[in-house]
Amino acid sequence: MLRTHLSLATIPNRYAFIDKIAHCGDRHDQLSLMLIDVVRFSDVTTSFGIEVGDQFLLEIANRLQGLFNHDYEFGRISGDVFGVVLPGVHSPVVLQQQFEFLIEHFKSPMYYDGHAFIADFNVGVVSKSQGEFDLTLFVSRAETALKQAKENKYENFYLLSMMDKAETGRSLALKADLQRALARNELELYFQPKVNLQTLEIVGAECLLRWNHPTDGLLFPGPLIEAAESYNMMNELGYWTLETAFKGLVDFDMQGLDITLSVNISPTQLYDTRLIANLKSLSHKYGIHLSRLELELTEDIAVSNSLMVKKQLAELHALGIKIAVDDFGKGYSNLAYIREITLDALKIDKTFVMELSDNPVNKAIIEAARVIGNAKHCEVIAEGVETIEQLHVLREIGIKTGQGYLFSKAIPSHEFVRLAHSDIIVGDSPSRRKVVAASQR
Structure with missing residues (x-):
């Protein structure tokens, strides 16, 4: 016992x-x-x-x-x-x-x-x-x-x-794993829904990488991303992710889903002079307008003050691609960079959503993010929404979009389509049914 x-x-x-x-x-x-x-x-x-x-x-x-x-x-x-x-x-x-x-x-x-x-x-x-x-x-x-x-x-x-x-031997093994995973189509994109917090409708999704390991099953891709960064393969992995996202948009269109997909982008990709040409090529190849794509970058990229990064972001935005800052507020107290770059979305780090109903400081930070978002004319998205109480407070603050386990974890494409077409798009578990009931009060 x-x-x-x-x-x-x-x-x-x-x-x-x-x-x-x-x-x-x-x-x-x-x-x-x-x-x-x-x-x-x-x-x-x-x-x-x-x-x-x-x-x-x-x-x-x-x-x-x-x-x-x-x-x-x-x-x-x-x-x-x-x-x-x-x-x-x-x-x-x-x-x-x-x-x-x-x-x-x-x-x-x-x-x-x-x-x-x-x-x-x-x-x-x-x-x-x-x-x-x-x-x-x-x-x-x-x-x-x-x-x-x-x-x-x-x-x-x-x-x-x-x-x-030894770490060297381990890293070399990871490099071989990554090369094999790309060659044998072992990688897969999962999709975590973004939800309108008022209507509880799915309005988009974040693409998250998963690794179908031949012997160990479905794994998180962290080690592969580590290998990609260490062995100058991030552009190759990033291109695969972008192309798979375009394929996903084609599939979703065929299923009657007109949504935007968000893809995380690394500093290495932003410094790649081929990025713009690659995106134009993928848009033409799959017949998907670039406005259907959102690129998420972390604050450390946004705050880098790199002229090349600023130039790339400006060109991406001019093509209609949406730009979002991920984990907003997590790592930097200097918000001056917000003035310098064009943004379409701020994603509030999940640590501020935790304890939201009982921590006035977290609530104040999210309210400040909403004010900044309004001033920048960009969307503010709450990450890590996991409880009904958090949903209510976010609605009161005026946050319109969120994602988190309350609605759904990242799921395969076919499950995402089924969820998006459901009458109750937040799922059917008892805790999630409460969300729907609460939204109808």
């Missing part, structure tokens, strides 16, 4: 937990260690105080322990980092499913003393399937994976294997 902790002090600390890792490592050939970091938890203690923060950590710990198999070992590595040892588990697919299950499980908010908190996580995992067990190296690799998850712009999950003896 799983134990419910009444105090953080009863959770095994780092040293006791490492003893558990050592014990499992000696007994099991297959073993994984998952480190789970609570994103931006320092904001909770800063806003609500240490006592409230500790209560939320205790709730997170008990939820985590209840979430995993009773054979798994659980502990607290540091202040807001927990660990789970998974004996007998090595498969990347299973580990990724565990991560997705974790994220899904924590969509519902936690409450304490009048405060609400929705937890989000960075997760780093190390796994071994054979060979001698080196405890120090095993834990170190898990911490490296967690660091990579925190730094990864594309997802909050990162997996390393003890088979990866």
